[in-house]
Amino acid sequence: xxxxxxxxxxxxxxxxxxxxxxxxxxxxxxxxxxxxxxxxxxxxxxxxxxxxxxxxxxxxxxxxxxxxxxxxxxxxxxxxxxxxxxxxxxxxxxxxxxxxxxxxxxxxxxxxxxx
Amino acid sequence: xxxxxxxxxxxxxxxxxxxxxxxxxxxxxxxxxxxxxxxxxxxxxxxxxxxxxxxxxxxxxxxxxxxxxxxxxxxxxxxxxxxxxxxxxxxxxxxxxxxxxxxxxxxxx
Numbered sequence: 668x669x670x671x672x673x674x675x676x677x678x679x680x681x682x683x684x685x686x687x688x689x690x691x692x693x694x695x696x697x698x699x700x701x702x703x704x705x706x707x708x709x710x711x712x713x714x715x716x717x718x719x720x721x722x723x724x725x726x727x728x729x730x731x732x733x734x735x736x737x738x739x740x741x742x743x744x745x746x747x748x749x750x751x752x753x754x755x756x757x758x759x760x761x762x763x764x765x766x767x768x769x770x771x772x773x774x775x776x777x778x779x780x781x782x
Numbered sequence: 783x784x785x786x787x788x789x790x791x792x793x794x795x796x797x798x799x800x801x802x803x804x805x806x807x808x809x810x811x812x813x814x815x816x817x818x819x820x821x822x823x824x825x826x827x828x829x830x831x832x833x834x835x836x837x838x839x840x841x842x843x844x845x846x847x848x849x850x851x852x853x854x855x856x857x858x859x860x861x862x863x864x865x866x867x868x869x870x871x872x873x874x875x876x877x878x879x880x881x882x883x884x885x886x887x888x889x890x891x
Contacts, residue, residue, distance in 0.1 A: 708867060710825070710881040723878060757824060770815065771879065773824035 670694050673758050673774035680748055681782055688743045688777045690758030698722075699741040700771065701733060702757040710757070716741050717763075748781045755779070784808045786882035788870050793888045794860055802855045802868050802885045810875020816844050816855045817869040819884065825869055828855070857887075865889045 671692045680686055692699060700723075701713040714733045715723035721733070730746045741758060758774040785807045794800040806814070813832040817825035831837055831846035831853060843856040855868055867884040874880055 708884045710869065710871075712878060715878070723876075770827035770830065773826070775824050 671774040679780045685746045690741050692760040696760040697763050698761045700759040704755045753781045784880045788882045788885045791886045804853045804870030806872045808872045808874045812873040815871045820866045
């Protein structure tokens with residue numbers, strides 16, 4: 668049973684295109700996240716949703732738009748892709764936002780390459 | 783600003799012990815996490831410390847000193863499968879995880 672799943676696992680596309688990455692969790696968690704991990708391996712939070720509502724929106728270009736149709740799904744749409752968007756994007760979930768002892772469960776990641 | 787520092791890379795021998803250090807400066811503190819990340823895979827949870835002291839879990843232990851802004855992850859009886867990156871992350875006052883860049887641990891036979 669996959670706890671947090673992402674599709675696709677690999678995404679290769681041209682500059683200027685629009686693409687989406689889908690994420691689903693079957694853990695019944697309230698909170699979901701999108702992270703970007705660049706070539707230097709820093710994990711940077713991009714967005715966090717709690718029960719379908721946006722609670723964290725870091726300084727991310729507005730070309731990136733998250734969408735949460737229900738609390739089990741958090742999709743990431745990227746417009747006008749740029750070379751600097753190449754990275755691994757991880758989706759994660761946790762039971763709740765305000766109980767820090769809860770670990771975050773990560774999806775397998777989506778490796779995005781912009782040519 | 784918020785900052786998490788850990789060594790970029792460490793090398794150790796199979797069967798030995800290694801200690802990976804992490805220092806942090808964050809806006810508030812709601813606990814410190816250690817995650818393991820094998821190459822090409824997702825991070826997986828190892829430990830959580832919110833009070834000072836040592837938490838032991840099998841071959842892995844994690845220590846925290848809040849007054850010093852310092853933690854370490856101790857790995858005993860190293861195995862080849864322990865070769866991975868180890869990520870230190872601190873939850874700040876907004877319940878947001880601030881991540882270090884990770885320490886790449888190389889295990890040699």
